[in-house]
Amino acid sequence: MLSALLTIIRRDLLVAFRRRAELMNPILFYVIVVTLFPLGVSPDQEFLSQLAPGVVWVTALLAALISMESIFRQDFDDGSVEQLFLSQHPPTILILGKVIAHWLITGLPMLVIVPLMALLLYIPQQAIPTLFITVLIGTPILSLIGAIGVALTAGLRGGGVLLGLLVLPLYIPVLIFASGAVSAAIEGLPYSGHVAMLGAGLILALILSPLAISASLKISMS
């Protein structure tokens, strides 16, 4: 089982590596949008640090959304989706592997870049570890939930807009608790409750979404 998981992760990482140009798109989008805020709103330190948790997270949601499309698109085109269901291993495990690979490609770079974005938006130093933790826990949830939406819309023409409508509402709890935790940390208030809720969300998503993705893929295939 574990070997199947690792196999699919390796395969997807290799495929992603061969398409390096596409790899950079979501993270570049993230960096550019975040840097637009000081230019467009106000470079004032106090104002920006108040705005920052929301900016960092809303942008993360949008970047996750535009990166999601790629998770199953190719598999639908080249017939690999069918092969997932004919495998010796449970489809849910393989799907989980695909989501993990997708997170490694899109979520992990965000994790690296986020402390830099925090400095750019004048998030005080004491809040940066909190921001880091929320991104660490929050972005896998975005990948897991987003994959359900992609699996449902992959068979449709122009599924992109529909994907946003389906998935963004489901991202709201992540947005609330993650930016809430960062805001609390900036004010010096306890934030462990928010982080615990995020953690619970991640566990729930890890358990349930592979089942939902698998069912959605079956619907899209038929």
Add this chain to the structure above:
Amino acid sequence: MRTKEVSVLKAHDLKCVKGSTELFSNVHFEVQSGEALVVEGSNGSGKTSLLRILCGFNYPAEGEISWNGTSIDGHESYQQQISFIGHASGVKLDLTVLENLIFAQRLVGSDRKEEEIKEIIRKVGLFKQRNILTRKLSAGQKRRVALARLQLEERQLWILDEPLTALDRDFVTEFEIVLKKHLEQKGMLIVTTHRELVLPAAQMKRINLSN
């Protein structure tokens, strides 16, 4: 090759409806180990739909399919007996020929050595291209990668949708030998094709969806 048990795939009174059009109805057949079923019919007669139903990807509007007497609906291991090549052949364009086959065999839970995989690649005539991205191969060569995967997976039931598309005549002859060998080893074959497949008549059944 692993030894296989004798199996039977039965379809009873199948009907397929797409949107509001009925593609086919009243389809019956039975395929046993060592037999091949050739599905014929004009374009749009539902050949691909039938194959996808047999793979368990779609459901028939009516009728039932059973594998060794058990309905395939609740049959957990049925899909693990199938090797399927559809219009999209399940080949990753951003992997090399060798990588494609290595990953494919891991996913079916077989662990052949790289040498054996290379041998199969040699048999389908892609040895020189084994480290080239599949994207750069011709349509026929991509098809050959998929057919190499078939031989690697060692499944009992081969469901092939137009496997001969874009293949040259010499390779079709070679592929027929592979198919014969598969049938001799208690394999089963369900295939749609617009080109004539030469297989021993005793093992071959035909069904026409246009009638």
